[in-house]
Amino acid sequence: MAKKKIRKRKAVTSKKAARRKAGKKTAGRKSRSRSRAVSSAKRKALGWRRYLRWRIIVPALIVLGLVWVTYLDVLIRVQFEGKRWALPAQVYARPLELYAGEALSPADFRQELEWLGYRYRYRADEPGTVSRSEGAFRVYQRAFQFWDGEAPARRIDVRFADGRIETVSDTETGRELDIVRLEPPRIGGIYPAHHEDRILIKLDEAPLQLREALVAVEDRQFYQHFGVNPRAIARALWANIRAGGAVQGGSTLTQQLVKNFFLTNRRSLWRKANEALMALLLEWHYSKDEILEAYLNEIYLGQESSRAIHGFGLASRFYFDRPVQQLTTAQIATLVALVRGPSYYNPHNHPKRLLKRRNLVLEIMAEQGVITADVARRASQTSLGVVKGTRTDTRHPAFMDLVRRQLQRDYRKEDLTSEGLKIFTTFDPRIQQAAEQALSKRIKALDQQRGLHGQLQGAVVVTNTTSGEVLALVADKQPSFAGFNRALDAVRPIGSLIKPAVYLSALEQPETYTLSTALSDTPIRLKGAGKDIWAPRNYDGKSHGTVPLFVALVHSYNQATVRLGMQLGFERIADMLQRLGAGREIPAYPSMLLGAVNFSPYEVTGMYQTLAAGGFRTPLRAIREVLTVEGEPLRRFPLAVEQVVDPASVAVLVSALHEVTRSGTARSLASTLPEGLSVAGKTGTTNDLRDSWFAGFSGNHLAVVWLGQDDNQPTGLTGSSGALRVWTQLMKTIPNQPLLPPATDEVEYNWIDSATGLLSRQDCDGAAYLAYIRGTAPEEHASCAEAGDAGTNKTIDWFKGLFE
Amino acid sequence: MKRGKSRISTGLLVLALLSGCATSTKAPDGFEIEPASTEQPRVLPDSGTNKAALRLLTQAQQAAQAGQLDVAEARLERALRIEPRNAALWYYMAKLRLHQGQYSQAAGLAAKSNSLDKGDRILQADNWRIIAHARYQNGDIAGAQRAQQKAAELAE
Numbered sequence: 001m002a003k004k005k006i007r008k009r010k011a012v013t014s015k016k017a018a019r020r021k022a023g024k025k026t027a028g029r030k031s032r033s034r035s036r037a038v039s040s041a042k043r044k045a046l047g048w049r050r051y052l053r054w055r056i057i058v059p060a061l062i063v064l065g066l067v068w069v070t071y072l073d074v075l076i077r078v079q080f081e082g083k084r085w086a087l088p089a090q091v092y093a094r095p096l097e098l099y100a101g102e103a104l105s106p107a108d109f110r111q112e113l114e115w116l117g118y119r120y121r122y123r124a125d126e127p128g129t130v131s132r133s134e135g136a137f138r139v140y141q142r143a144f145q146f147w148d149g150e151a152p153a154r155r156i157d158v159r160f161a162d163g164r165i166e167t168v169s170d171t172e173t174g175r176e177l178d179i180v181r182l183e184p185p186r187i188g189g190i191y192p193a194h195h196e197d198r199i200l201i202k203l204d205e206a207p208l209q210l211r212e213a214l215v216a217v218e219d220r221q222f223y224q225h226f227g228v229n230p231r232a233i234a235r236a237l238w239a240n241i242r243a244g245g246a247v248q249g250g251s252t253l254t255q256q257l258v259k260n261f262f263l264t265n266r267r268s269l270w271r272k273a274n275e276a277l278m279a280l281l282l283e284w285h286y287s288k289d290e291i292l293e294a295y296l297n298e299i300y301l302g303q304e305s306s307r308a309i310h311g312f313g314l315a316s317r318f319y320f321d322r323p324v325q326q327l328t329t330a331q332i333a334t335l336v337a338l339v340r341g342p343s344y345y346n347p348h349n350h351p352k353r354l355l356k357r358r359n360l361v362l363e364i365m366a367e368q369g370v371i372t373a374d375v376a377r378r379a380s381q382t383s384l385g386v387v388k389g390t391r392t393d394t395r396h397p398a399f400m401d402l403v404r405r406q407l408q409r410d411y412r413k414e415d416l417t418s419e420g421l422k423i424f425t426t427f428d429p430r431i432q433q434a435a436e437q438a439l440s441k442r443i444k445a446l447d448q449q450r451g452l453h454g455q456l457q458g459a460v461v462v463t464n465t466t467s468g469e470v471l472a473l474v475a476d477k478q479p480s481f482a483g484f485n486r487a488l489d490a491v492r493p494i495g496s497l498i499k500p501a502v503y504l505s506a507l508e509q510p511e512t513y514t515l516s517t518a519l520s521d522t523p524i525r526l527k528g529a530g531k532d533i534w535a536p537r538n539y540d541g542k543s544h545g546t547v548p549l550f551v552a553l554v555h556s557y558n559q560a561t562v563r564l565g566m567q568l569g570f571e572r573i574a575d576m577l578q579r580l581g582a583g584r585e586i587p588a589y590p591s592m593l594l595g596a597v598n599f600s601p602y603e604v605t606g607m608y609q610t611l612a613a614g615g616f617r618t619p620l621r622a623i624r625e626v627l628t629v630e631g632e633p634l635r636r637f638p639l640a641v642e643q644v645v646d647p648a649s650v651a652v653l654v655s656a657l658h659e660v661t662r663s664g665t666a667r668s669l670a671s672t673l674p675e676g677l678s679v680a681g682k683t684g685t686t687n688d689l690r691d692s693w694f695a696g697f698s699g700n701h702l703a704v705v706w707l708g709q710d711d712n713q714p715t716g717l718t719g720s721s722g723a724l725r726v727w728t729q730l731m732k733t734i735p736n737q738p739l740l741p742p743a744t745d746e747v748e749y750n751w752i753d754s755a756t757g758l759l760s761r762q763d764c765d766g767a768a769y770l771a772y773i774r775g776t777a778p779e780e781h782a783s784c785a786e787a788g789d790a791g792t793n794k795t796i797d798w799f800k801g802l803f804e
Numbered sequence: 805m806k807r808g809k810s811r812i813s814t815g816l817l818v819l820a821l822l823s824g825c826a827t828s829t830k831a832p833d834g835f836e837i838e839p840a841s842t843e844q845p846r847v848l849p850d851s852g853t854n855k856a857a858l859r860l861l862t863q864a865q866q867a868a869q870a871g872q873l874d875v876a877e878a879r880l881e882r883a884l885r886i887e888p889r890n891a892a893l894w895y896y897m898a899k900l901r902l903h904q905g906q907y908s909q910a911a912g913l914a915a916k917s918n919s920l921d922k923g924d925r926i927l928q929a930d931n932w933r934i935i936a937h938a939r940y941q942n943g944d945i946a947g948a949q950r951a952q953q954k955a956a957e958l959a960e
Contacts, residue, residue: 148863148875149875178856178859179860465888466889633874636878643916743919743922
C-alpha cells in the first residue's frame with residue numbers, strides 16, 4: 001500500500017517533466033535548458049525530420065497545450081467562483097415554544113433538547129448546555145435569529161407538573177417569563193446533487209492559530225510558492241522512502257484545494273498533472289488570502305451518512321458543537337490532523353490514531369513557533385473531546401421532498417443549493433416520530449397477519465386542524481428510505497372517503513336534508529362509464545331498507561349513498577369536492593359517488609382539512625418563513641383562510657362523522673382512544689380491498705392514513721382493519737385536544753334514534769347525539785323516548801353529553 | 805380621514821389592533837361603511853386568554869406600531885397556534901389583513917372569528933364591519949350593505 005503511493009508520487013514528477021518537455025509555457029528553468037541541450041544534439045541529425053518536428057509537430061503540440069490550459073483555466077475558475085460561496089439552504093423544524101400550561105412532558109422536553117444537541121453539565125455555563133437542579137431544567141439556550149426578532153442566549157429554568165409546563169423563568173432574576181422560544185432543530189439541508197454541506201467562514205473569522213497551524217503542518221512555503229512546491233514534493237518523497245510509508249505529503253494547500261474541487265477516488269498521473277497545472281492557474285488569478293479562505297471552507301473533513309462535511313466551519317460544529325472562533329488549541333490541532341484523512345483518522349472509529357496525529361500536529365505547531373512548547377504539552381494531555389452524535393442532519397426524506405417542491409414554485413434550484421437560505425418549516429419532530437413508529441409497527445404486524453410477504457406499504461400525513469400546517473409526513477414503512485413519496489404521489493381511488501362530500505352537499509340544503517332524512521338503501525342499477533350496468537352492493541352484501549341519512553353515512557352504506565348522490569346530481573358533488581380543495585377534475589359517472597376517483601393521501605388531507613376547520617379552507621403549508629443567510633427576512637407564507645362551506649352545515653356533518661367513531665365503521669375507537677378524547681373520521685376501502693384508508697381529526701390534529709401495495713394488488717384490509725389501526729396508534733401517542741362543537745348557536749344537538757331518525761334519549765338503545773340547524777330537528781319522539789322527558793337537552797355540553 | 809384606500813396609516817392599525825377601534829373608513833365615493841364614530845366599544849381578548857398568547861399579542865402591537873406588519877403577522881400566528889379557538893385573536897388577524905389591503909383574506913378571517921365566538925356582540929359586529937369593508941373593496945356593494953346591516957343589528 002505504502003509502496004504504491006511512493007511509486008505514484010515518483011510517476012507524478014516524471015510525468016510533469018515530460019509535459020514540460022512538450023513545450024508547456026509554465027516549464028521551470030531547469031527543463032528549459034535541458035530541452036535546449038536535447039535540441040542541439042538533434043540538430044545534427046536528419047534535416048527533414050528536424051523540419052517536421054520544429055515546423056509542424058512542436059507548434060501543434062504548443063497549440064494543443066494552450067487549448068488544454070485554457071480549458072483547465074476556465075474549469076478551475078468556474079469551480080472557484082461558483083463554489084466559494086455555494087451554501088445549501090438550511091431547513092429547520094418548528095421552534096418549540098415554552099409557556100406555563102403547555103401540554104409537554106419532561107420526557108418530550110428532554111427529547112427536544114437532544115434534537116438540539118444540548119449537553120448535560122453539572123452547571124449550564126455556556127450556550128447549548130443544560131443542567132438539572134431542584135426538579136427544574138436549567139437551560140442555557142443559544143441565541144437564534146427568527147423572522148420576528150432575535151432570541152438572545154440566556155439561562156432559563158423550566159419546571160414541569162402533571163405532564164405540563166408549570167413555569168418558565170429567567171435563571172438570573174427568577175422572574176417568570178410568559179413565553180420563551182427555543183431555537184428550532186435543523187432537519188436537513190437542500191444540497192446539490194452531490195451531498196455537501198458547509199458553514200461558511202471568512203478568513204478573518206478563522207482563528208489565527210488555525211491558519212498558522214495549517215501552513216505549518218501542510219504547506220510551510222505556502223506564502224512563497226507559486227502553486228506547486230517541487231522541493232516539498234522531493235522532500236516528501238525522500239521522507240516517505242526513508243520512513244517506508246506515507247508520512248508526509250508534498251501537495252501544497254493550493255493543490256489540495258484543487259483536488260477537493262474535483263473529488264474523485266481515481267488516482268491517476270494525468271489527474272495529478274492537471275491538478276498541479278490548475279494550482280498554478282489558481283495562484284495566477286487569486287491572492288494567497290483568497291485561496292486560503294476557499295481552502296478553509298472547501299476542505300473535506302468528514303462524513304455523516306450520505307452528507308459530506310466540508311470546511312472548518314461545519315467541522316467545528318460537527319465534531320465539537322461550537323463555532324470555529326471558540327475552538328481550543330487542542331481542537332484546532334485535531335481538525336488540522338483530520339485534513340490528512342478524515343476516514344483514516346475518524347475520531348469515532350480510530351480515536352487513538354487521531355490522538356497520536358493530533359499530538360504530532362501540536363508538536364509541529366510548537367516547532368514552527370505557532371504555539372509555545374508549554375501550550376503544546378498541555379494541549380497534548382487533553383482528550384479528543386469529540387462530541388458524539390450531534391444530530392446535524394436527521395433523516396426525513398418525505399417531508400424534505402415536500403419542502404423542496406413547495407420552494408421550487410418560488411425559487412430557482414441554484415438559489416436553493418447555493419444561497420444558504422434559512423427555511424423555517426412547520427415540521428414537528430415529535431409528531432413525525434409518532435407517525436413513523438405507528439406506521440412501521442402496524443404495517444409489520446398487518447403484513448404478517450395477511451401474508452403479504454413484506455409488500456404492504458403506506459403513508460401518513462398529519463396537519464394542524466386550524467392552521468393547515470403539515471406537522472408530519474411519512475411515505476414509506478421505512479421512513480428514512482428516500483424513494484417513492486407515497487404521501488404525495490401514490491394517487492389512488494379513495495373509496496368511501498368521498499362520502500362526507502356527498503352528504504355535505506345534501507346537508508348544505510337544510511330545508512331539504514337533515515341527518516334524519518329517510519334514505520332508501522335498496523339495490524340500484526345504473527349505466528356505468530361505458531355501456532355496462534353498474535349495480536353497487538353494500539360491504540356486508542345486504543340492503544338495509546329505509547334508514548335515516550346519518551345511519552347511511554355512519555355505516556357507509558353504498559346503495560343509500562348512490563341513491564342520495566343521484567338525487568343531488570354529480571355536478572353539485574363535484575363542486576363540493578372542489579370547494580373542499582380537491583384541485584383535480586372529478587369524473588361525472590355514478591361510481592364516482594363511491595370514490596372511484598383518485599387522490600393522493602396529501603390531497604385527501606387538503607380536503608378533510610376544510611372539514612376539520614369547520615368549513616374554512618386553508619391550503620396546506622409546510623413552510624412558514626424564509627430568511628437569507630444573514631438572517632434577513634425574505635418571504636413569509638402566511639396563514640390563509642377562506643370560508644367555502646357554511647360552518648353550521650359542516651358542524652352537522654361532523655357530528656355524524658363523530659358517530660362513525662362511536663357506533664359506525666370506526667367504532668373500535670370508542671374503546672381504544674383515551675376517554676374524553678372525542679374525534680371524527682371516515683374509513684375508506686376500495687374494490688377487492690386494494691386500498692385501506694382512514695381520515696380523521698381531533699380538536700387539533702388531522703391525520704390521513706393510506707395502506708396498500710405499490711403494484712396495486714389486494715391487501716385483504718378494509719379501512720377499519722388496516723389504516724384505522726395505524727391512525728389509532730398514532731393519535732394515542734400525540735397530545736390531542738377533544739373535538740368541540742362549534743360556538744355558533746345556529747346549531748342544536750339532540751339525541752336521535754338510529755332506527756327512525758326521531759328524537760330519542762341518551763339512555764335509549766341506538767341513540768346518537770347529532771347536530772341540526774336550529775329549527776330543522778325532528779319533533780316526534782321515538783317509542784323509547786316517548787314516556788320520559790323530551791330528548792332534546794340543549795344545555796348540556798356536547799362533550800359532557802357523550803362521556804359523563 | 806380622506807386617504808387612498810390602501811394607504812391606511814400605521815397609527816390607525818395600532819388603534820385597530822388593540823384598542824378595537826372600528827375600521828371607520830369613508831370610501832372615496834361616499835359609501836358609508838359605518839358612522840364616523842370613535843366611540844366604538846373595544847374588542848378585548850377574553851379574560852381566560854393564555855398569558856403567552858397575550859404577551860404575543862402585545863408584541864404584535866409593538867411591531868405594528870413600528871410599522872413592521874409582517875412581524876406583527878408572524879406574532880399573531882404564534883398566538884393563534886397557542887389558542888386556535890380564541891375568536892379575538894382571529895379578529896385581530898382579520899384587521900391586520902384589512903390594513904394590509906388583503907380584503908378577501910380579511911373577510912375569511914373575520915368569518916372564522918365569528919364562527920368561534922360565544923356571543924360577544926361587540927366582536928361579532930366588528931367582524932361584520934370588516935366583512936362589509938372587504939366586500940366593498942372587492943366591488944360587492946350589495947353584500948357590503950348586508951354585512952353592514954348585520955353589524956348594525958348586533959351593535960344595538
